Amino acid sequence: MSETAICIEQLSKRYLNTPVFSGLSAQFPSGRIIGLLGENGIGKTTLLKVMAGLIKPDNGRVMVPESSKSKVLSGSSLSQSVSWLFSPQDFYPFFRVKDSIQYYTDFYPDFDKENCIRLMDDWNMPLERKIRHLSRGEAERVCLFLALCRKVPLYFMDEPAAGFDVKLKRDLVRILLSELEEGATVILATHLLRDFGDLFDTLAVMTKNGICMTDADAIREKGLSVEDYYLEVIA
DSSP states (O other), X not given: OOXXXXXXEEEEEEETTEEEEXXXXXXXXXXXXXXXXXXXXXXXXXXXXXXXXXXXOSEEEEEEEETTEEEEEOHHHHHTTEEEXXXXXXXXXXXXXXXXXXXXXXXXXXXXXHHHHHHHHHTTOOTTSBGGGSOHHHHHHHHHHHHHTBOOSEEEEESTTTTOOHHHHHHHHHHHHHHSXXXXXXXXXXXXXXXXXXXXXXXXXXXXXXXXXXXXXXXXXXXXXHHHHHXXXXX
């Protein structure tokens, strides 16, 4: 049985007077690519941001195991364990590609600058060009390279290929599989089950009743696709 990479206990979050989710508890296994699935508006993005320390929960806690103990983390402490895949719009408009690399170098002690430059070179990313002047595919790849070049145990990605064409989706999968640190855990929120279903080791389906965690291989052994299983859970 897999060890736990990160766990949540009784997490609740609301915006103004509208609850997003309440009392969520789950253990996410380590060393797995986990598909975080759920209907639009169920709270996948909010949950990832809480788990990444980008926003605070109203109640509950997030814990990351350290050796034999689980340590409750929040805010900047969580960000040291989690690499968040930012979108091109999150960067300053005047940033060139090389400025974004330097920003990560200065801000994250765990960032592997040499490896990032290698990836940029392998994919012919123009270091002197402003990110806002790149094609969408180029800009998204830059963001992915930056996220993957942090040496952390957890990588969170929220709808990383929404609106991509088939080639870009395949590129993303190929980069993920080739560049991930051994033993790393990825939690990827997506609705593109036909494109990413085969990538997942574990499925975490969010519903109004909580999170249903399932081994993806067990689903496949039953002759079900990830999409078929997901539709059964939310029915």
